[in-house]
Amino acid sequence: xxxxxxxxxxxxxxxxxxxxxxxxxxxxxxxxxxxxxxxxxxxxxxxxxxxxxxxxxxxxxxxxxxxxxxxxxxxxxxxxxxxxxxxxxxxxxxxxxxxxxxxxxxxxxxxxxxxxxxxxxxxxxxxxxxxxxxxxxxxxxxxxxxxxxxxxxxxxxxxxxxxxxxxxxxxxxxxxxxxxxxxxxxxxxxxxxxxxxxxxxxxxxxxxxxxxxxxxxxxxxxxxxxxxxxxxxxxxxxxxxxxxxxxxxxxxxxxxxxxxxxxxxxxxxxxxxxxxxxxxxxxxxxxxxxxxxxxxxxxxxxxxxxxxxxxxxxxxxxxxxxxxxxxxxxxxxxxxxxxxxxxxxxxxxxxxxxxxxxxxxxxxxxxxxxxxxxxxxxxxxxxxxxxxxxxxxxxxxxxxxxxxxxxxxxxxxxxxxxxxxxxxxxxxxxxxxxxxxxxxxxxxxxxxxxxxxxxxxxxxxxxxxxxxxxxxxxxxxxxxxxxxxxxxxxxxxxxxxxxxxxxxxxxxxxxxxxxxxxxxxxxxxxxxxxxxxxxxxxxxxxxxxxxxxxxxxxxxxxxxxxxxxxxxxxxxxxxxxxxxxxxxxxxxxxxxxxxxxxxxxxxxxxxxxxxxxxxxxxxxxxxxxxxxxxxxxxxxxxxxxxxx
Amino acid sequence: xxxxxxxxxxxxxxxxxxxxxxxxxxxxxxxxxxxxxxxxxxxxxxxxxxxxxxxxxxxxxxxxxxxxxxxxxxxxxxxxxxxxxxxxxxxxxxxxxxxxxxxxxxxxxxxxxxxxxxxxxxxxxxxxxxxxxxxxxxxxxxxxxxxxxxxxxxxxxxxxxxxxxxxxxxxxxxxxxxxxxxxxxxxxxxxxxxxxxxxxxxxxxxxxxxxxxxxxxxxxxxxxxxxxxxxxxxxxxxxxxxxxxxxx
Numbered sequence: 008x009x010x011x012x013x014x015x016x017x018x019x020x021x022x023x024x025x026x027x028x029x030x031x032x033x034x035x036x037x038x039x040x041x042x043x044x045x046x047x048x049x050x051x052x053x054x055x056x057x058x059x060x061x062x063x064x065x066x067x068x069x070x071x072x073x074x075x076x077x078x079x080x081x082x083x084x085x086x087x088x089x090x091x092x093x094x095x096x097x098x099x100x101x102x103x104x105x106x107x108x109x110x111x112x113x114x115x116x117x118x119x120x121x122x123x124x125x126x127x128x129x130x131x132x133x134x135x136x137x138x139x140x141x142x143x144x145x146x147x148x149x150x151x152x153x154x155x156x157x158x159x160x161x162x163x164x165x166x167x168x169x170x171x172x173x174x175x176x177x178x179x180x181x182x183x184x185x186x187x188x189x190x191x192x193x194x195x196x197x198x199x200x201x202x203x204x205x206x207x208x209x210x211x212x213x214x215x216x217x218x219x220x221x222x223x224x225x226x227x228x229x230x231x232x233x234x235x236x237x238x239x240x241x242x243x244x245x246x247x248x249x250x251x252x253x254x255x256x257x258x259x260x261x262x263x264x265x266x267x268x269x270x271x272x273x274x275x276x277x278x279x280x281x282x283x284x285x286x287x288x289x290x291x292x293x294x295x296x297x298x299x300x301x302x303x304x305x306x307x308x309x310x311x312x313x314x315x316x317x318x319x320x321x322x323x324x325x326x327x328x329x330x331x332x333x334x335x336x337x338x339x340x341x342x343x344x345x346x347x348x349x350x351x352x353x354x355x356x357x358x359x360x361x362x363x364x365x366x367x368x369x370x371x372x373x374x375x376x377x378x379x380x381x382x383x384x385x386x387x388x389x390x391x392x393x394x395x396x397x398x399x400x401x402x403x404x405x406x407x408x409x410x411x412x413x414x415x416x417x418x419x420x421x422x423x424x425x426x427x428x429x430x431x432x433x434x435x436x437x438x439x440x441x442x443x444x445x446x447x448x449x450x451x452x453x454x455x456x457x458x459x460x461x462x463x464x465x466x467x468x469x470x471x472x473x474x475x476x477x478x479x480x481x482x483x484x485x486x487x488x489x490x491x492x493x494x495x496x497x498x499x500x501x502x503x504x505x506x507x508x509x510x511x512x513x514x515x516x517x518x519x520x521x522x523x524x525x526x527x528x529x530x531x532x533x534x535x536x537x538x539x540x541x542x543x544x545x546x547x548x549x550x551x552x553x554x555x556x557x558x559x560x561x562x563x564x565x566x567x568x569x570x571x572x573x574x575x576x577x578x579x580x581x582x583x584x585x586x587x588x589x590x591x592x593x594x595x596x597x598x599x600x601x602x603x604x605x606x607x608x609x610x611x612x613x614x615x616x617x618x619x620x621x622x623x624x625x626x627x628x629x630x631x632x633x634x635x636x637x638x639x640x641x642x643x644x645x646x647x648x649x650x651x
Numbered sequence: 652x653x654x655x656x657x658x659x660x661x662x663x664x665x666x667x668x669x670x671x672x673x674x675x676x677x678x679x680x681x682x683x684x685x686x687x688x689x690x691x692x693x694x695x696x697x698x699x700x701x702x703x704x705x706x707x708x709x710x711x712x713x714x715x716x717x718x719x720x721x722x723x724x725x726x727x728x729x730x731x732x733x734x735x736x737x738x739x740x741x742x743x744x745x746x747x748x749x750x751x752x753x754x755x756x757x758x759x760x761x762x763x764x765x766x767x768x769x770x771x772x773x774x775x776x777x778x779x780x781x782x783x784x785x786x787x788x789x790x791x792x793x794x795x796x797x798x799x800x801x802x803x804x805x806x807x808x809x810x811x812x813x814x815x816x817x818x819x820x821x822x823x824x825x826x827x828x829x830x831x832x833x834x835x836x837x838x839x840x841x842x843x844x845x846x847x848x849x850x851x852x853x854x855x856x857x858x859x860x861x862x863x864x865x866x867x868x869x870x871x872x873x874x875x876x877x878x879x880x881x882x883x884x885x886x887x888x889x890x891x892x893x894x895x896x897x898x899x
Contacts, residue, residue: 091709147804
């Protein structure tokens with residue numbers, strides 16, 4: 008039977024310092040070589056992406072004195088998709104005196120990641136979390152406050168302490184604006200050169216080191232090469248491989264994928280987080296899905312009718328005819344079970360024919376009890392903007408009728424493999440935020456993505472990249488270097504080929520079809536048979552793409568169809584790798600549920616003996632090569648998760 | 652639903668634009684306005700025409716990228732709603748809908764419905780921040796902020812920088828955008844040391860970028876998808892006068 012891959016050497020060194028876990032980050036910072044302030048001016052760093060990770064990294068590197076070149080495909084760095092994160096950001100401040108600590112946040116995060124993340128990284132993240140809040144408050148981020156003027160917090164899915172800091176339902180926006188403003192400050196100071204409406208289309212590797220990128224100016228169409236002493240990718244996640252997701256339309260995998268084609272390993276691609284609280288699909292025209300903040304689960308009760316096929320209005324279904332299934336199955340956590348569990352439970356009740364709304368793909372999220380208990384005003388103060396958003400999209404008033412929700416693809420935990428320094432397998436190529444695979448393991452908990460983005464950008468990378476740059480500046484590169492000309496040619500050839508097909512199908516029609524394959528076979532539940540089928544379908548679809556795609560317009564000037572066409576091609580290759588990764592991992596963990604691996608009660612069955620590793624894939628052009636990095640747990644011992 | 656769309660087409664900034672008519676026969680009331688344009692663009696592509704260029708990204712009302720003037724109103728007929736969150740159920744069968752880009756001197760057209768709003772970034776770069784270097788911040792609880800101030804700062808901070816205020820203003824003024832940022836940062840204790848220089852520098856850059864002056868017509872706030880109130884501009888003016896006096 009075809010395995011679709013070959014085995015390679017294990018990854019020996021993740022560069023994490025040894026010793027007590029509390030001291031490792033301190034030790035790494037001390038041992039890292041420093042760059043003399045006068046030398047920093049002579050060093051150039053390219054940062055691709057301006058979200059929480061990229062924006063904060065570019066601002067911080069600029070402030071440190073490096074010459075930074077920053078790129079984003081949006082018209083302004085303020086529009087990166089981090090801006091849409093609604094929920095909140097975790098920090099081990101223990102301001103509530105409810106028993107929180109760095110160790111507890113570390114413990115919860117390793118466990119919540121289903122023991123598929125690294126202890127050293129996660130501990131560092133928990134340590135830094137407290138500094139992030141301080142930094143953001145100093146920048147003027149308007150977090151929610153108590154009447155005494157101190158910061159307010161709330162609890163979030165999967166956590167039993169109140170450690171999530173938030174700004175209504177728009178925390179991502181406020182954190183991103185903080186980073187964006189810090190970035191604009193550096194732009195004004197001349198340390199950061201900003202290039203918006205530019206897309207990275209190739210990585211330039213010279214003498215084995217990342218030394219630049221090939222970019223296309225999305226307004227003029229001009230393709231140029233840009234050089235630096237190091238390259239940082241902060242280009243976000245790849246959830247749009249599913250076409251329908253909660254990601255912004257422009258989110259794509261291109262920057263990371265082109266780096267992967269140059270030798271950077273791609274780790275754990277099959278770990279997709281499915282978010283349980285999205286607004287259900289309304290029709291074939293649908294272009295994206297809208298997330299409702301998970302914080303809604305704090306006060307909303309999830310239910311479906313007890314009887315299959317019960318299509319009465321929710322108000323006509325009596326209490327005794329309702330199944331509050333999360334509270335029933337998971338009494339300790341109830342509606343606050345982690346995302347993967349809530350999502351799959353919703354799928355199960357819908358599969359039983361008990362789903363609600365058009366097509367039966369929905370469950371109720373009901374605020375009647377909360378409104379009765381707290382009053383409408385209190386509910387409105389907490390969730391008003393989310394309720395408004397829901398009403399706008401569905402035309403229904405959630406104060407009087409329960410919301411309908413269904414799971415949707417939200418966040419990808421896989422990404423380019425990085426070591427403890429956030430450096431990829433290509434020296435000089437650093438990867439931060441959602442674009443790397445690093446800290447989430449198999450299942451990201453709520454409010455930890457914002458934490459990781461800012462930790463990487465403000466605190467980790469600015470320290471670790473110095474150790475690499477201390478050996479610089481590296482020899483000057485010019486446009487005639489063979490590697491540079493080759494990278495440029497790849498970009499130009501690809502554009503020429505795409506425009507030449509002139510077929511009879513649109514780019515979006517291919518993307519939608521790919522998305523349906525991925526959702527069906529590599530979505531909430533995966534099987535051996537389904538994944539094999541999907542790999543064949545993706546290969547056929549990609550071949551058809553090259554026969555039938557039509558990309559209107561030319562290579563010059565503003566051409567949004569051309570932008571999308573290149574990204575969809577990368578999604579084909581990534582989608583195939585996701586299926587191969589999902590196929591080889593014959594265990595269930597977090598966001599990856601293999602139907603063949605479940606307990607008698609239908610819960611995910613991990614296999615620590617055989618799969619306690621990071622799967623890092625090497626690109627070959629043919630079957631990929633699997634490199635394994637063993638995960639070692641000295642502080643949090645793997646146990647079967649139970650939320651019952 | 653059947654609709655007749657009249658859309659502004661302009662190949663490049665240099666050439667003259669024109670309105671072009673496109674009939675639409677299959678519009679569902681559940682589509683968002685941008686999804687309706689997606690459907691049109693799929694059809695245009697297959698017909699061998701160039702699709703309509705327009706800016707969009709998050710499609711959930713927060714990134715501020717979408718920017719269409721619909722029937723003469725930035726972001727269309729619904730109050731406090733971005734174009735991407737506007738659904739076709741708000742239109743009637745048989746209606747003719749005009750779709751144009753933001754029109755303002757400071758926002759030159761890039762192509763079709765896409766404009767260049769980078770002037771907003773330069774206004775922020777002029778002082779729309781608190782100078783807080785990374786890594787040396789005091790504990791967050793060391794600076795209490797009264798809840799009413801924090802709430803008001805948050806309200807102002809919700810500005811998404813879409814530029815509808817500019818497109819609606821008869822003077823092409825970006826004062827509501829500038830005022831939102833000044834209000835946000837002026838309401839928190841961290842923003843006080845730079846309060847005077849911030850307002851002077853941001854307003855100076857606003858004027859240099861070619862935005863017009865504010866004459867309090869209030870069109871900006873009536874189209875603002877985030878409901879930034881006109882009182883923000885009053886706050887800006889107050890800060891501006893205070894800063895001028897402090898400087899003299």
